[in-house]
């Protein structure tokens with residue numbers, strides 16, 4: 241006979257879990273107690289459940305294995321919902337365990353009582369409450385299967401407190417069996433035929449369930465077919481940006497030359513992604529529901545095929561399995577679009593060259609150039625939402641898999657917790673979090689987690705004193721009528737030092753490089769605050785130009 245808490249920890253161990261992210265609660269003391277005896281699971285205690293859930297998301301995003309977090313009922317679970325929404329929209333495998341109220345108090349609106357099936361109904365892939373400790377091995381293993389199969393997503397497991405302390409005899413937990421979905425020969429044959437008839441094809445990569453191997457197989461297939469390849473919003477780690485087939489990021493505000501090419505393409509091969517509102521420029525790059533182009537859509541979840549766009553050919557396969565099959569497919573004749581692919585790559589290189597000048601004393605262009613020259617290919621970049629992120633998305637040339645963690649759902653506050661999870665996974669790699677002044681203070685408290693676990697991340701806070709993205713939209717839609725977008729900020733560098741980290745303030749471009757070197761040398765979690773002129777609201781347009789519609 242074992243307690244429910246012990247059975248939970250055993251089921252996690254059986255499924256290969258080596259770390260959990262948590263904020264403790266009295267509702268799941270029995271699990272915390274069992275973790276005390278586990279020498280296989282590292283407990284990373286966080287400062288807010290939103291941060292813990294985002295760390296779990298980042299872990300799932302970079303490894304493909306479910307990120308695990310534990311939170312308490314009511315306020316813990318509702319705080320965490322920000323990270324659950326990200327995992328849902330971004331198709332990341334995560335499992336969140338919630339300590340639930342005891343059974344006898346149910347339906348009385350007891351202390352911190354929430355019905356999780358209703359609360360998470362729309363933003364989780366599956367929600368389950370375990371009432372009988374004997375069923376823990378079955379239901380936890382199923383949670384892993386659901387989180388990782390088809391289109392991955394967040395699973396919520398609610399654990400009533402009295403169930404966790406009860407004793408039960410349960411079968412031994414066995415690990416989940418991953419489910420693969422491969423393309424059939426007929427589909428690959430049809431793809432070869434469609435490509436053979438195409439004149440202006442384009443490939444867009446997105447979604448999850450990729451790996452370093454799948455990426456390199458897709459790169460070699462692109463080379464064989466001389467295909468131009470773009471990546472979906474914030475899925476930049478899926479293709480080497482210096483590969484001659486790389487055509488750019490199909491995200492917010494794509495390169496106009498690229499957008500024109502996609503609109504005029506006659507075949508689009510969409511692999512792994514949903515091509516949602518952001519990458520599709522509000523469903524205009526491909527017309528929905530009936531695209532003008534021949535559309536070949538490859539997705540691991542049959543429910544995503546034909547959901548928004550009617551494909552000419554639907555291939556129900558994971559990116560991994562598709563990339564393997566595609567790498568074996570050879571063209572009958574030399575494709576005649578190779579010159580176009582070369583031209584698109586050249587256009588990308590021009591587009592991703594940062595501007596030398598801009599308003600104010602600090603220029604982000606040269607700072608990005610500097611970072612490009614010193615960061616190794618395997619450095620990991622994380623960020624949340626804000627205009628500052630366009631500097632990373634447009635000018636950082638991603639080369640390798642597992643080097644990017646940023647929510648496609650456009651959630652603020654992800655950079656710092658994402659960086660903590662990434663550094664815990666890859667202690668030997670450099671991890672750089674980008675944040676705005678608004679974004680950083682949403683989950684900046686997780687800087688304390690970086691300090692607690694000696695995780696020397698470098699957070700770059702681009703401080704323009706405003707919720708810049710919203711100010712930009714405001715000035716465009718309601719010129720001169722500033723409302724609710726000004727910020728009065730703390731001294732961010734001092735804040736980092738108060739946490740026990742290294743802090744620097746940069747007020748001139750030339751100060752950045754030595755500050756960055758000192759941050760690296762400190763071997764402490766570091767924060768570099770860049771004081772950016774609010775006029776530098778985009779890499780190419782000022783706030784005044786936007787207000788005055790110039």
Ligand SMILES: Cc1ncc(C[n+]2csc(CCOP(=O)(O)OP(=O)(O)O)c2C)c(N)n1
Nearest residue numbers: 626627628650652676677678679707708709
């Ligand atoms: C959690 C969350 N709240 C609000 C928003 C809306 N929003 C998008 S960007 C933004 C401003 C970001 O400001 P900051 O981090 O300072 O970056 P900046 O745009 O100034 O570069 C806001 C409020 C959001 N996307 N996510």
